[in-house]
Amino acid sequence: xxxSEERSTEVTGDAAGHPHPPRKLxxxxxxxxxxxxxxxxxxxxxxxxxxxxWFGNYLSSGYDYIQNSGQNAIANTLALAFGVVGWLLxxxxxxxxxxxxxxxxxxxxxxxxxxxxxxxxxxxxxxxVGLQYVVGVILFMFTGGLLAMAIRAELLNPTTHLxxxxxxxxIVSEHGTIMMMMATSIIVGPLGNYFVPLMxxxxxxxxxxxxxxxxxxxxxxxxxxxxxLPYGGFPTGWxxxxxxxxxxxxxMVSYLLGFAVIGIGMILAGFNQAVTIxxxxxxxxxxxxxxxxxxxxxxxxxxxxxxxxxxxxxGLFGLxxxxxxxxxxxxxxGGSSYLWQNLFWFFGHPEVYxxxxxxxxxxxxxxxxxxxxxxxxxKVAAAGMIGVALLSFFVWQHHLFQSGINPDMRPLFMLTxxxxxxxxxxxxxxxxxxxxxxxxxxxxxxxxxxxxFFNFLIGGVTGVFLSDVPVNVTVHxxxxxxxxxxxxxxxxxLFAFMAGLxxxxxxxxxxxxxxxxxxxxxxxxxxxxxxxxxxxxKPEAAPANPWESLGLEWQTASPVPAYNFERIPVxxxxxxxxxxxxxxxxxxxxxxxxxxxxxxxA
Amino acid sequence: xxxxxxxxxxxxxxxxxxxxxWVILSVVGDVLFSIFVAPHVPPGRLTETAAKDQTDFNxxxxxxxxxxxxxxxxLSYSLIVWGDKRNPNPAFSGDAARxxxxxxxxxxxxxxxxxxFLAGFGTYALIVDHGSGGGQGPNPAFSxxxxxxxxxxxxxxxxxxxxxxxxxxxxxxxxxxxxxxYRYPTFGGFESSQLIVPADTTIAFNVTSLDVIxxxxxxxxxVKADANPGVNNVAFTTTKDPGxxxxxxxELCGIWHxxxxxxxxxxxxxxxxSWATNTEAANSTNTALLPAxxxxxxPDANGADGGYYNDDNDPYSTVETYGAKQPS
Numbered sequence: 001x002x003x004s005e006e007r008s009t010e011v012t013g014d015a016a017g018h019p020h021p022p023r024k025l026x027x028x029x030x031x032x033x034x035x036x037x038x039x040x041x042x043x044x045x046x047x048x049x050x051x052x053x054w055f056g057n058y059l060s061s062g063y064d065y066i067q068n069s070g071q072n073a074i075a076n077t078l079a080l081a082f083g084v085v086g087w088l089l090x091x092x093x094x095x096x097x098x099x100x101x102x103x104x105x106x107x108x109x110x111x112x113x114x115x116x117x118x119x120x121x122x123x124x125x126x127x128x129v130g131l132q133y134v135v136g137v138i139l140f141m142f143t144g145g146l147l148a149m150a151i152r153a154e155l156l157n158p159t160t161h162l163x164x165x166x167x168x169x170x171i172v173s174e175h176g177t178i179m180m181m182m183a184t185s186i187i188v189g190p191l192g193n194y195f196v197p198l199m200x201x202x203x204x205x206x207x208x209x210x211x212x213x214x215x216x217x218x219x220x221x222x223x224x225x226x227x228x229l230p231y232g233g234f235p236t237g238w239x240x241x242x243x244x245x246x247x248x249x250x251x252m253v254s255y256l257l258g259f260a261v262i263g264i265g266m267i268l269a270g271f272n273q274a275v276t277i278x279x280x281x282x283x284x285x286x287x288x289x290x291x292x293x294x295x296x297x298x299x300x301x302x303x304x305x306x307x308x309x310x311x312x313x314x315g316l317f318g319l320x321x322x323x324x325x326x327x328x329x330x331x332x333x334g335g336s337s338y339l340w341q342n343l344f345w346f347f348g349h350p351e352v353y354x355x356x357x358x359x360x361x362x363x364x365x366x367x368x369x370x371x372x373x374x375x376x377x378x379k380v381a382a383a384g385m386i387g388v389a390l391l392s393f394f395v396w397q398h399h400l401f402q403s404g405i406n407p408d409m410r411p412l413f414m415l416t417x418x419x420x421x422x423x424x425x426x427x428x429x430x431x432x433x434x435x436x437x438x439x440x441x442x443x444x445x446x447x448x449x450x451x452x453f454f455n456f457l458i459g460g461v462t463g464v465f466l467s468d469v470p471v472n473v474t475v476h477x478x479x480x481x482x483x484x485x486x487x488x489x490x491x492x493x494l495f496a497f498m499a500g501l502x503x504x505x506x507x508x509x510x511x512x513x514x515x516x517x518x519x520x521x522x523x524x525x526x527x528x529x530x531x532x533x534x535x536x537x538k539p540e541a542a543p544a545n546p547w548e549s550l551g552l553e554w555q556t557a558s559p560v561p562a563y564n565f566e567r568i569p570v571x572x573x574x575x576x577x578x579x580x581x582x583x584x585x586x587x588x589x590x591x592x593x594x595x596x597x598x599x600x601x602a
Numbered sequence: 603x604x605x606x607x608x609x610x611x612x613x614x615x616x617x618x619x620x621x622x623x624w625v626i627l628s629v630v631g632d633v634l635f636s637i638f639v640a641p642h643v644p645p646g647r648l649t650e651t652a653a654k655d656q657t658d659f660n661x662x663x664x665x666x667x668x669x670x671x672x673x674x675x676x677l678s679y680s681l682i683v684w685g686d687k688r689n690p691n692p693a694f695s696g697d698a699a700r701x702x703x704x705x706x707x708x709x710x711x712x713x714x715x716x717x718x719f720l721a722g723f724g725t726y727a728l729i730v731d732h733g734s735g736g737g738q739g740p741n742p743a744f745s746x747x748x749x750x751x752x753x754x755x756x757x758x759x760x761x762x763x764x765x766x767x768x769x770x771x772x773x774x775x776x777x778x779x780x781x782x783x784y785r786y787p788t789f790g791g792f793e794s795s796q797l798i799v800p801a802d803t804t805i806a807f808n809v810t811s812l813d814v815i816x817x818x819x820x821x822x823x824x825v826k827a828d829a830n831p832g833v834n835n836v837a838f839t840t841t842k843d844p845g846x847x848x849x850x851x852x853e854l855c856g857i858w859h860x861x862x863x864x865x866x867x868x869x870x871x872x873x874x875x876s877w878a879t880n881t882e883a884a885n886s887t888n889t890a891l892l893p894a895x896x897x898x899x900x901p902d903a904n905g906a907d908g909g910y911y912n913d914d915n916d917p918y919s920t921v922e923t924y925g926a927k928q929p930s
Contacts, residue, residue: 407741464666464717
């Protein structure tokens, strides 16, 4: 099954869409108790954990002092690492490489049964992976949200305490870490995996196995990070600064290993998206015809692929410091407390844009639909995203402004940080230009997008304050920063995610969200920046194209067939030609597709 | 306004209205801000450094207000005027124009000019104000005159300061879990848990840590500098009048991070001198037990206290530790 055999950009293809004939099922895939699913994954993970823990204690048996103490970082690290491998083995993500290793060919990895259980299996269909991600990130966010409410509960009163300082610091650290790791995947994972192939007219992602693997690694990473709490938590906050990191207890291992594990998933997801977008676009989809959401995912994919390895290396160094007593971050033994800060933020600042860019993409995708206008300054928007992606690698030292870095660097990083607000500001040019002389329909997705502009403006302007070193002296590391990034991530990204969900769930599920509850949700969330889960009551059946969008993803049949398009569509013109008389249809879908009819003119 | 399709040739009309609203609201907003809010913006005006930082903060606020109002007015105006309920004319959907070169170019030019101005101004303020009170690391590039001389002299016990001398006063800030202590090399290197500094004096704070990363944040002085183990992080401030200020740790450093604060005082030069000389005399027996004054103290195997005390005098050590001998 090589890529060249079934390049899905070929116009002609098997109409049924199956890239290879069905094969005999191996025992692991037969429906029933022995087929691989989330339960076998859990069982394997537990077995892996036990083996790893035993092995770690065995390896460190020379050190009576830590062996079997519960503080043995070697045993904890190996237990979690083996647990992750067990999880992947149990879910079946390693079947193909292992089979190849032993020369077995022709393994069929399709889900053995096409019912709801496929959502709990290792599945190669990008639409299933997308929906798995939707549930995954929401679960992830729910956990982080509960911890956030615990923080708010403790802060209700400055003198009456709900938690001991020890517990409180664990909650704060776990909240930050879970939310940050969730947020890196919240749009790329669910909406990126589901809609990028549909929007570029492809039948699948470039590497379906890696796509599925990235989801199951993501869930494993979630569990590893969460395991910090039963291990006693970690006191460092989500930034994990060394040497506090080196000093911390066994929960720190979960943090470091969790970052490394999720990091692998992010790198895999990133290059998979990039390869898909570059190589799998339908014929006729030149770069100036690529939907803006796809541009944003491409820019994000570049960041994921290039920035995350640094985090991975940083986490590994920390693990080595904790297990085999290296001294990467230990000043008195020749390491440096600055090394972690630099590695972490060299990843951490691009990460901010990993979170922001897909949000801009969703805003750009939804605005034309609900304004009935072409996206204003499309090329500037795409260029802005690429510009942000490039510049984001040159701003990280503003997180170290007061740390005692080389003082000459401060004007330089002040300049780059302020420069990045130019391409970031393009999204406002695009948004405001698109609203000009529009016909605005205030549907729920549109409300969320407008709220994004409102919130992100505050987040962006406060970012300029932070980049100014004289002002930074006062606000660095304080509540100003806290509000700033909650405005960008919660007010920007999360609102974009909600906009995207309300916009695309009708396509994903065939159900319209309840409008009244949706509006209540919007206003509650906008006012309280909170309360998120109330949209599934009394759903109506969704029309094929409820928002009268011109986007390619709405032109396929509903529900989307297994291989997306009966025939690979041919892209005829630019996207977003709303309200233009005589404009040709965006895509020619061939048989059965909606041939022309520009719905905006209906 | 209610019927867009008859209004095709009158596009600047909208922009003019928005501009008028924007100018009025921005001017009103900026004036109200400078009267009611600006005097209370952190970090206040206790020191010259703080006052300059506050001015910079206010300049940014005054620039941000028109930006915020611009976008908000535009959004509200669009929703009111171009909402589909107000525009029932089915013949008109949106304007099909894809872009407008003039709008794009002027947007890019305006944002670029603003941003470059801000970067230039920030750099100017940073250099003129000797690092604006931020930690500049061991080799401060933007130091006030006489500072480096005083710092070098302090290491060999030759730094002097007396009322009216106009000398820079070096003060060492030692952070550890979870408190700050202060050493005054000009006064025999005594160590105090109280931070008292003289008025009308340039202070060189030398911030270091004995264990993890902390951050020395003297709020009203306009000073913030991270405390890294084994690193001397220098920050300058120039005091004016006597007053009180608080010191907080501004970098998460473990469970009692939230309790790591104390208060400090700017006193008149004469009061400061008498406090310092008295404390020096009262602490002379303790000072003899401390390690020789140095800009950093390498922690050793004993952890948080490590190496700060000579091994012979280490009150917590049960075993002989290695290394960590200070140069005498």
